[in-house]
Amino acid sequence: MTSFNAPFHASSVLSLPPALRFEGVAFSHQDKVLLGPCAFTLEGAGPTLVMGPNGAGKSLLLRLAHGLLSPTQGRVAWSGEGSPRQAMVFQQPVLLRRSTVANLIHALAVNNVPRKARAKLAFDALERFGLTACTDTPARVLSGGEQQRLALARAWVLSPQVLFLDEPTSALDPAAIKAVEAAVREFHQRGTRIVMTTHDLHQARRLAGDVLFLSGGKVREHTPAEAFFNAPVSREAQAFIAGELVE
Numbered sequence: 121m122t123s124f125n126a127p128f129h130a131s132s133v134l135s136l137p138p139a140l141r142f143e144g145v146a147f148s149h150q151d152k153v154l155l156g157p158c159a160f161t162l163e164g165a166g167p168t169l170v171m172g173p174n175g176a177g178k179s180l181l182l183r184l185a186h187g188l189l190s191p192t193q194g195r196v197a198w199s200g201e202g203s204p205r206q207a208m209v210f211q212q213p214v215l216l217r218r219s220t221v222a223n224l225i226h227a228l229a230v231n232n233v234p235r236k237a238r239a240k241l242a243f244d245a246l247e248r249f250g251l252t253a254c255t256d257t258p259a260r261v262l263s264g265g266e267q268q269r270l271a272l273a274r275a276w277v278l279s280p281q282v283l284f285l286d287e288p289t290s291a292l293d294p295a296a297i298k299a300v301e302a303a304v305r306e307f308h309q310r311g312t313r314i315v316m317t318t319h320d321l322h323q324a325r326r327l328a329g330d331v332l333f334l335s336g337g338k339v340r341e342h343t344p345a346e347a348f349f350n351a352p353v354s355r356e357a358q359a360f361i362a363g364e365l366v367e
C-alpha cells in the first residue's frame with residue numbers, strides 16, 4: 121500500500137513515479153457539482169487514459185490534478201514529499217510569440233535550469249522531436265502537428281515526473297497522431313506518470329495501462345485497460361464502448 125504521508129519505499133522510488141490520489145475531490149460552480157466527489161488512486165505503471173463522453177468532467181479532473189483548479193471539496197494528494205515536477209499538454213498548444221527554440225529556452229529559464237545547460241537541452245529536444253529544421257521558425261506559424269511536438273518537447277526538457285495530456289491528438293492527422301503517441305510512450309518508458317484524456321477508443325487501446333472512466337461528473341470505473349475493454353463493469357462504460365450515447 122502506498123503511503124501518502126511518508127516517502128516511498130526505496131524499491132518503489134526506483135520503479136514507479138509518484139502516485140496521485142483524489143480524496144473525496146469535488147468541483148462545483150454556482151452551486152452545481154460539475155465533478156465528483158471522486159476517490160481514486162493512480163499508483164500503477166499506467167499510462168492512465170481518462171475516458172468518457174463530452175462534458176463528463178475529464179478536463180476538469182486533469183486541471184484539478186495538475187493544480188490549475190482547486191477542489192471545492194476534498195484534497196488532491198501525491199505520494200512522497202510535496203508535489204512532483206509536472207507538466208501539461210493541451211489540445212491547442214499554448215506557445216509564446218517567439219521562435220521554436222526560444223520557447224524551449226524560456227521554459228528552461230522559468231524553471232530555474234542553469235543558463236549554461238539550456239541551449240544543449242533545447243537543441244537535443246528539437247532533434248528528438250524532429251524539429252531541428254524549425255529551430256528559428258516563429259512557433260505560432262508551425263503546423264498543428266509541429267506545434268504539438270513543440271509542446272511535448274517543452275515538457276520533455278523539464279523531465280517531468282508526471283505529464284498530463286488533455287486530448288493532445290484530437291486536432292491532428294494520422295502521422296502527427298503517431299508522433300505524439302510515440303512521444304507518450306517515450307515519456308512513459310522514461311518513468312513519467314502519464315495521465316491523458318482521449319475520445320479515441322483505438323488510441324486508448326494502444327496506450328492505456330489503466331482506464332479511468334467518467335460520465336456525468338462521476339468516476340464510474342477505474343480498471344486495468346484489458347479489463348476495461350474486454351469486460352467493463354459499469355453500465356455507462358459498457359454503453360460507451362458499444363458506441364451508445366452516455367450522459
Ligand SMILES: Nc1ncnc2c1ncn2[C@@H]1O[C@H](COP(=O)(O)OP(=O)(O)OP(=O)(O)O)[C@@H](O)[C@H]1O
Pocket residue numbers: 149154172173174175176177178179180181
Ligand atoms: N472552470 C469552469 N467553470 C465552470 N464550469 C466549468 C469549468 N470547467 C468546465 N466546466 C463545465 O464542467 C463540465 C465538464 O467539463 P469538462 O471540460 O471537464 O468535460 P470533458 O469531459 O473534458 O468534455 P469534452 O470531452 O467535451 O472535452 C462541462 O459542463 C463544462 O461546461
